[in-house]
Amino acid sequence: MPIRRILSLWFPRLAAERFLRAGASYLDAPFAVVGDRNNAQVLVSLSARASAEGLRAGQPLRDAQAMCPGLITRLANTHADAAFLSALRRWAGKFSPWVAEEPPEGLIIDLTGCAHLFGGEAELVSQAELDCSDLGLTVQSGIADTVGAAWALARYAGRAPGAVRSGDAIDQEAPATRARAAKRRNWERGGPPPPRHGVEARGGRIAAEGQTRTALATLPVAALRVDPDTAASLSKLGLRTIGDLIGVPRASLARRFGQPLVLRLDQAMGHTPESVSPARPMFSFAVRLTLPDPIGLDEDVMAAIDRLLPELEKRLVEKGRGARRLRLQLFRADNTMQTIEIGMARPSASPDRIRPLLILKLDEIDAGYGIDCIRIEAHVTEPVHARQHRGHMDAAAEAVARLNSDMRLDDLIGRLGARIGLERISRAHPADSHIPEKTSHRVAAAWSEPAKNWPLPPTPRPLxxxxxxxxxxxxxxxxxxxxxxxxxxxxxxxxxxxxxxxxxxxxxxxxxxxxxxxxxxxxxxxxxxxxxxxxxxxxxxxxxxxxxxxx
The missing domain is CATH 2.20.25 (N-terminal domain of TfIIb)
Structure with missing residues (x-):
């Protein structure tokens, strides 16, 4: 059986470069994406030019603007970033059919039996980097026998602790010791280090088969995908690299730092299996209307929605699907976007059932400087089946009346859910117990049918x-x-x-x-x-x- 080989692709500037791909005016200036964390605006993604100015992710926006007055910023859009990552997952399908997303900025690819089609692993990585360069994306890659090891090599290979020790860098030395710098070996004076056993070319990001332990030995413990507090605690105890951690008894690690640390270590070393689950092909039901001039009135927004809903219904009906949750995206003239979501008690493609729910959300719309593009996406859908009634005329009429009654109840649940949330609406269903307080239980009304044929208790129960x-x-x-x-x-x-x-x-x-x-x-x-x-x-x-x- 061939050894499993995993490729991890990391896009460290995904959010920023997604904006840079669309706006050529940003390319010549420092650019950053800003998000809210702990009620403060911080930088969440930076361009290469912004990093060169000394800015860093997680830095407060005020401090960044003080350091770099020419910084251009845009608000983070997690939905657009997730959609862009999904597009990259589809692109990565050219290398292997087993591609999984690792939000918010990574992909995991199972290359087992696929690398030879591209001339080897190094050539495959070169092809991936060339494609990303054409797309205007920065990418770092790592290949190893396990998901954890590939993840670690992609993010930490080449900057492990110990590569530059305290006192080895010229700018850290006292003047009296600089005379001895010329006697040091090349890689201790800033040159490239010699290749380590078990780690192949491309900056040590491709671990040879069966050499996972050697490849990870010098990487920091943060490469095990542990939380920062655990990594800091291990560093205080002198356990700064994965190699230091391997020699510690597992029972001691689990007792001091918990089972998650031991699990991550076993996953990286291959002692505990970790699967790559490719994303299931998803149906895409979305319609968009680009407006010639920005709009801001409720009547104009509803007019645009009325033009989009019939086309959305057509696409859903062709696939035999009904929308369960819809996302209304309003793109403003200042390159910002507002997202509004609605849920339905039953899947449906009918505009007559979707439109009233969107009307209830009109008061939440902030047009800003104007809306120049509207997009409606049915991101959660379910199959629906047409109902055909047979029999006598009276029986058919009764069935149609019952169906219409159920639809009215579903519409009521949908409208209430648009106000207070579908998860807050519940109904009682019978339970299999003779204990009085356990004869029924609460279920979500939007994901259940009305209960029928309630069992009668031996004696009447109080109201x-x-x-x-x-x-x-x-x-x-x-x-x-x-x-x-x-x-x-x-x-x-x-x-x-x-x-x-x-x-x-x-x-x-x-x-x-x-x-x-x-x-x-x-x-x-x-x-x-x-x-x-x-x-x-x-x-x-x-x-x-x-x-x-x-x-």
Whole structure:
């Protein structure tokens, strides 16, 4: 069986270079993409020119503008970045059919059995870098036997700790020691290091087969995909490289830093398998309308939407799909974009069912300096099947009426969901339990059908139920003539029952530790019909309790 080979592609300037591809005016000036982190604007992606000015990712925007007054910035657009990464995944399919996205800036490719088609791994990497250069993208690559090792080589090979030690760099030395610099070996004076055993060409980013441990030994522990706090803690203990970490007993690492660190180490070394799951081919249902002049009125926006929805319906119907979630993208004249999402209780392609939900979102639209492009995308779809009714005329009419009733309920759920969120709308479904409080459970209304054929209980259940409340009454199994509940003294005028319910022995319910219950319907002198029970005692003492009230 051939050894598995994994290629990791990292695009460190993906967000910035996506803008640079579209705007030629940005190329000659420092450029950065700005995002919000902890209620502050920071740089999230930089161009090569901006990095040359000394700026860095994560730097506050004010500090960056003070250092580089000519900095050009644009707001981050995570949806557009994700779509661009998906486009790159489709491009990478030329190298292997097994390509997976690694958001926000990476791709993982399983090259097993594919590299020879391009003349070898080095030639394949050269082809990938040439394609990215034509696309205007910066890319770093790494090839190894495991996903973790390829990920580490792509991001950390060539800048591992130990490559430049304290005192080895000329600018870090005292004047008295600079005279000895000429006696040092070439690679200690800034020249290229000699090739290490197990690591091939291209800057040490291609690990030879079976040489994963050697290739990763000098890389920092951050290359294991651990969180920064764990990497900092390991560095304080002197464990700065993966080679230092390999020699430490696994039990000690797991006890001190948790199982995730050990898992990442085992995945990188190949002791724990890590699969590459290629993205499933997705249907793309999107329509766009480019406007000759920017618009800002609600009427104009709806007019544009009315032109787009029939075309979206046509594309969905051709594939037998219905939209479950839609994304409305409004591109403004200042190169910014606003995204609005809506959800539907049932998949549908009908503009008559989509349009009212978009109308409810009009008050959230901020036109800014004007909207010059509108795009509608059905990014979550489900198959739909046409319903055909057969039989007598009356039966067909009844079926159509039932269908229309269900559609009205679905439209109501969709409109409420546009206001408060679909996840907040639920309905009750029957559950398989004889415990009163477990006879039903809540499910999301948008992803479930109305419950039918509810099972009838042995005796009627109260309309309102609550947690059992203690009742002051004689400790006898017979219903009391006088009792005290919620601070009131009541008298029983009529009783019916009992219904005996035993707790589920395979579950430990705190409310049922009082043992078997005998439920009674007790009518008080105030006219209230209470649902009371006598607990025969178990882990807790026996007594009377009230759990509900009939209408």
């Amino acid at each position: 309102v139920m609550w947690r059992p409340e203690p009742v002051s009454a004689p400790d006898t199994p017979r219903p009391p003539a006088d009792f005290r509940w919620r601070g009131r003294s009541l008298q029983a005028t009529a009783v019916s029952g009992p219904e005996r319910i035993a707790p589920e022995w395979w579950l430990d319910e705190p409310e049922w530790r009082t043992g078997v219950r005998d439920y009674w319907q007790v009518t008080a002198d105030t006219g209230e019909r209470l649902w009371m029970y006598y607990a025969h005692g178990g882990a807790l003492s026996a007594g009377w309790f009230c759990q509900g009230r009939f209408a």
